[in-house]
Amino acid sequence: MKLHILAIAAHPDDIELGCAGTLIKHVMSGHAVGILDLTEGELGTRGSVAMRYKEAELAARAMGVKVRMNARMADGFFKNDEAHQRLLCKYIRHFQPDIVIANSLADRHPDHGRGGRLIADACFLAGLRKIETEWDGVAQDAWRPRRVYHLIQDRMHQPTFIVDITSVYEKKMEVISCYKSQFHNPSSSEPATYISSGNFLSSIRYRDALNGKQIGTEYGEGFVSENIPGIDNLDNLLLPEMP
Numbered sequence: 483m484k485l486h487i488l489a490i491a492a493h494p495d496d497i498e499l500g501c502a503g504t505l506i507k508h509v510m511s512g513h514a515v516g517i518l519d520l521t522e523g524e525l526g527t528r529g530s531v532a533m534r535y536k537e538a539e540l541a542a543r544a545m546g547v548k549v550r551m552n553a554r555m556a557d558g559f560f561k562n563d564e565a566h567q568r569l570l571c572k573y574i575r576h577f578q579p580d581i582v583i584a585n586s587l588a589d590r591h592p593d594h595g596r597g598g599r600l601i602a603d604a605c606f607l608a609g610l611r612k613i614e615t616e617w618d619g620v621a622q623d624a625w626r627p628r629r630v631y632h633l634i635q636d637r638m639h640q641p642t643f644i645v646d647i648t649s650v651y652e653k654k655m656e657v658i659s660c661y662k663s664q665f666h667n668p669s670s671s672e673p674a675t676y677i678s679s680g681n682f683l684s685s686i687r688y689r690d691a692l693n694g695k696q697i698g699t700e701y702g703e704g705f706v707s708e709n710i711p712g713i714d715n716l717d718n719l720l721l722p723e724m725p
Contacts, residue, residue: 483514483516483548483549483576483577484514484577484578485514485515485516485548485549485577485578485579485580486508486513486514486515486579486580486581487505487508487513487514487515487516487579487580487581487582487583488515488516488517488518488573488574488577488579488581488582488583488627489501489505489515489516489517489518489582489583490517490518490519490520490570490573490582490583490584490585490597490601491517491518491519491520491583491584491585491594491597491633492519492520492521492557492560492585492591492593492594492596492597493519493520493521493523493526493557493591493593494519494522494523494534494535494537494538494541494552494661495523495537495538495541495658495661495664496519496585496594496633496635497517497519497583497633498541498545498654498657498658498660498661499635499658499686500583500586500633500634500635500703501583501633501703501705502541502545502653502654502657502658503645503647503650503651503653503654503690503701503703504583504645504647504703504705505517505545505547505583506545506546506647506650506653506654506657507645507647507649507650509545509546509547510546510650514548515545515546515547515548516547516548516549516550516551516577516579517538517542517547517549517550517551518550518551518552518553518573518577519538519550519551519552519553520552520553520555520560520570520593520597520600521552521553521554521555521556521557521558521560521593522534522535522552522554522557523557524557525557525558526557526664527672527673527675528663528664528670528672528673528675528678529663529664529672530663533663534661534663535552537660537661537662537663537664538550538552538660540660541657541658541660541661544653544656544657544660545657549577551573553569553570553573555569557593558592558593560593560596560597560600561596561600562596562599562600562603566600566604567600567603567604567607568607568613568615570600570601570604570608571604571607571608571613571615572615572616572617572622574604574605574608574625574627575608575615575617575622575623575624575625576617576622578625579627580627580628580629581627581628581629581630581631582601582605582627582629582630582631583630583631583632583633583705584597584598584601584602584605584630584631584632584633585597585598585601585632585633585635586598586632586633586634586635586636586637586639586706587599587602587632587706588637588639589635589636589637590635590636590637591635591636594635594636598632598633601630602630602632602708605626605627605630606626608624608625608626608627609624609625609626610624611624629707629709629711630707630708631705631706631707632705632706632707632708633705633706634689634693634703634704634705634706638689639704639706640706641693641696641704641705641706642705642706642707642710642711643704643705643707643711644693644694644696644697644702644703644704644705645702645703645704645705646694646697646699646701646702646720647690647694647701647702647703648694648699648700648701648702651690651700651701654690655683655687658683658686664677664678665677665678665682665683666678666679666680666682666683687701690702690703697720697722698720698722698723699720699722
């Protein structure tokens, strides 16, 4: 399955929190979009692996993505080493994405920074023909995505660019709400966590509003690129009407 965008992140819900609005906009434009979760989130304090799979599937359906898979790496303990890079190369070559969205390169959760570097390294290695991989017993061709963009997650980073997601913002929040086991639920008897506090989702809205403010829109999602992205001409820049 050839994808235009493959969003890869360490945990189910990383993608939804960081770039669901951007993915929804691309799906609405007719682009083929997929998600690969590196882990099952098995170390999460609340819920269970089975529940996370169910929530991830509900969120994928709500976004309208073509496919969502899980690489089943060890939550909290996966490494940016040859074995994990080779495994990730298989997925990249299978889906042949033009664009990969990855975890932040530095964040509060160590899986995010490690995942961001692993994904970026694997995207490069997947383009080397002498690295041999197979999918269902069939040799794969080399494939390197054109661009890798990193999420802005818990820690604020200066974005390389910001995507206006105002038109789909409430849909993004609906998608995030699919993870009922993880976020604020006054009736839950499970232990409180950093992301289950009553103000966590409000902080996501504030962050996205701050991103939007920087480009003259109501909401935005910021991305960091290690390479400088180019534009065809100045008219391709977002030029909002300023009162």
